[in-house]
Amino acid sequence: MKEHKSYEFDSITACVICGGPVGxxxxxxxxxxxxxxxxxxxxxxxxxxxxxxxxxMLVPLSRAKTQYESGEPFKATFDxxxxxxxxxxxxxxxxxxxxxxxxxFGDHAAEPYKIKLYRxxxxxxxxxxxxxxxxxxxxAGAAIxxxxxxxxxxxxxxxxxxxxx
Numbered sequence: 745m746k747e748h749k750s751y752e753f754d755s756i757t758a759c760v761i762c763g764g765p766v767g768x769x770x771x772x773x774x775x776x777x778x779x780x781x782x783x784x785x786x787x788x789x790x791x792x793x794x795x796x797x798x799x800x801m802l803v804p805l806s807r808a809k810t811q812y813e814s815g816e817p818f819k820a821t822f823d824x825x826x827x828x829x830x831x832x833x834x835x836x837x838x839x840x841x842x843x844x845x846x847x848x849f850g851d852h853a854a855e856p857y858k859i860k861l862y863r864x865x866x867x868x869x870x871x872x873x874x875x876x877x878x879x880x881x882x883x884a885g886a887a888i889x890x891x892x893x894x895x896x897x898x899x900x901x902x903x904x905x906x907x908x909x
Contacts, residue, residue, distance in 0.1 A: 760784050760805065761812050780812055796827045800905055822897040826883060829859070834906035836864075839888055839899060845870060845906065846886075861886055861893075 753767025753775045764779035772786030784805075785791075788798040792805045801808065802820040811818055820828070825846075829835045833848040843864040850857030859882040862870040876882040886893040893900075 760788070761809055781818065782808060782812075791831075795831050797824055797831055799832075800907075802828050802904060820903045822883075822894045825897075825903050826879060828903075828905060830879065832905045835903065836906050837903040838901040839896065844873075844888070846882075847906075859886075863888075 753769050755768050755770075756765050757768040757774070758764070759766045759774065759777040759780060759782055761782040761784075762777060762780040764777055766777045766784075767775035772784075774782075774784040776783045783800055785799045788805045791797050791799060796804055798805050798808065801818060802824055803811065803818045804824065808818050825835060825837070829846055829848055835846045837844055837846075845862040845864055847860050847862070848857055849860065856877060859876040859879070860872055861874045861876075861882075862872050864870050873888070874886060876885060883894060888896070
C-alpha cells in the first residue's frame with residue numbers, strides 16, 4: 745500500500761475558485777492553481793464560516809470567489825488580517841516597499857496578550873515599532889510613519905500568514 749503524505753499532490757480535482765484542474769493531496773489540500781492562483785486547504789469552508797479567513801490565502805473562500813468572478817486579484821481586508829493574526833499569531837505585509845511583521849504574544853484565545861508591530865530590515869533583523877495590549881488597541885493605534893494601518897490598507901501589499909509568505 746502506498747504511503748500518502750499531505751504534501752504529495754497525487755490526484756487532480758477542480759479548483760474551488762475557477763474550476764480549473766489542480767493537484768490535490770489525500771487530505772483535500774491543493775497545490776496552487778495555475779489558472780487563478782488559489783491554493784486551497786481542506787478546512788477553508790469551515791474557517792470561512794467560523795473565523796472569516798482561509799489558509800494559506802487569508803482571503804475568505806466566499807470573498808475569493810467573488811473577487812475572481814469580478815476579475816479582481818485576491819486581496820485580504822484589514823479585518824481578514826486581524827482575523828488571521830488571531831488565528832495564526834504571526835502575519836506579514838509590505839508597505840511602501842518595506843516588509844513588516846505583526847506578532848501576537850500570549851494566549852490569543854483570551855486577553856491579556858501583546859501584539860507587536862515590527863519592520864523587517866534588509867540584513868534579516870527586525871526593529872520593533874509598536875506594542876499593544878489588545879486587538880482593539882492594535883486596530884485603533886497601529887501606525888507606520890504616523891499613518892494608521894487601517895487607513896492605509898489599500899496601499900498594503902502581500903498580507904499573509906508569516907510561514908506562507
